[in-house]
Amino acid sequence: MPIHEKSLIRPEHIKAHEKLVIDGVDVSGHWSTFIEPRVVTDYNERLEEEIAALPGGEYVHRCWQCGSCTNACPVNAINPDFNPRYWIYLIRMGMESELLRDKEIIWQCVSCNRCTYACPRDVVPEGVMKATAHWLELKGHTPKSKSMIFDEEFTEQVVQTGKIEEGRVIRRFFAKTGQSLLQDWLVAMVKRVARRLPVMQGILMGLAALIRPRTRGWGKARDAITEYVHEQEALQRKALGLRDTR
């Protein structure tokens, strides 16, 4: 029995009488609710296959809609519209236009894996969330999320040098997303540490930031990873019926 925390009934289709009294009995509001019917015809019959072709989405077909994932989800606790169980249902049904109604929030999964821990069917809902966010961007339904911009910047540095330097990732991420580094809370945080740091250590940390950490002899690994990633991207685009842009 699924948890009916979300249904396909759209709020604007619910008709309820604000004020209605029949034979002296007040039946206002939900006592006299009815739902406008609607017909869904725009199924994307390949939706489940497309999600399953992207990394993380492989096991979406296993879901039997128990709702353990949504029940365990900390993002759902903040925003009830964030609902993995419902999205997995839509994916399996091929209800693409319904899924697109939530396209702005799917990327917000925090990858805590509580859903994957709770899932009795090994669907790996966390992976499905990532695959779905990826799918939305590949299909052009959403621009790149901030999270994707961060992941790409991070990955780019790892592929190029074998390591990351946090300061560089953060600086470039803020620049790419058009945010100022001088936000009140960031400045306040740096001040709190700086005031306690011995001068010499502060100078050494500043100097260390000038040198990019890198893994020695990384060139061959970089080339092998790049080749592999390009190949995988081409396969994914093919599975989604997209042209290879490369």
Add this chain to the structure above:
Amino acid sequence: MKAEYKRVAYYPGCALEGTGHAYNKSTKEVGKALGLELDEVKNWNCCGAMEVKNIDPKVQTYLSSRVMSIAANEMGAKVVMAPCNGCYHNLKKAEHDLAHDESSRQAVERISKKAGHATYQAGQVETIHALDWIKDGIGEEELKRRVKNSLKGLKVANYYGCMYTRPRHIFPEKDRGPGSESTSKPHFMDDLLAVAGAENVDFPLKTSCCGGAHVLSDSDTSTKLVLNILRAAEAAGAEVIATECPTCHSGLEMHQVRAEKVLGEKTKVRMLYFTQLLGIALGLSPRKLSVHENVSDGLELLKEKRLA
């Protein structure tokens, strides 16, 4: 007690060379004080973290496997110790995927060959966390004998985060009954700090999420999740949250400040790495343990408690 934990290959990872510097320093100092030896993995690379996994999980598997390959094939190590939950999680995940998934094995073999190093084979090394290293490398009885500055009266909430226990299938050694770690109610950090004299409070959010994945890309969500954790710790009576992951630690500290500045929600609880707390108990100075590098003022608390 496990003799093979006395000397292990050490994989600090990128965060411990940046924001988690204090964790790196305090881990090494505690190791030295307890006579546990660390050989840093030679010329290591990033484990792939969550970011590379999101782009392509098999590339993350490769990156983690290269670290284990160097430890096994170039250093002859049997055990790799990673104090960062992210690194620890990823090495464990790579180990699991290489043992159970043919397509991961093929991808790793292909990239390793082209990169010109030996392909890591599942089972060559055992990956452990800094908690396992101290708990099973020195043992609670021996640790107790070495405590010089008991943390008596210090109320601690032990916070383990997500990656140390989830998903369960990549940690086959956990949930094995008495003596083993639990994925639903982890207790290794509680055990060690109890031996050091601390008073562990009953903390229900031990494995809650701090929103570390979107610490900067979705700050509002992270701030709300962190504020939950800080409030719950304070409600449980904790003065300090003990951490064992650089991402959780800096996430808690950053969003404590952000909650104060953006939401006007001030919390007083301090964050200290469990290695900093153990170090204090072993009689090391706060400076040696880099307590001054934390954002929250742990030093003030330690002074109040007459521990520093």
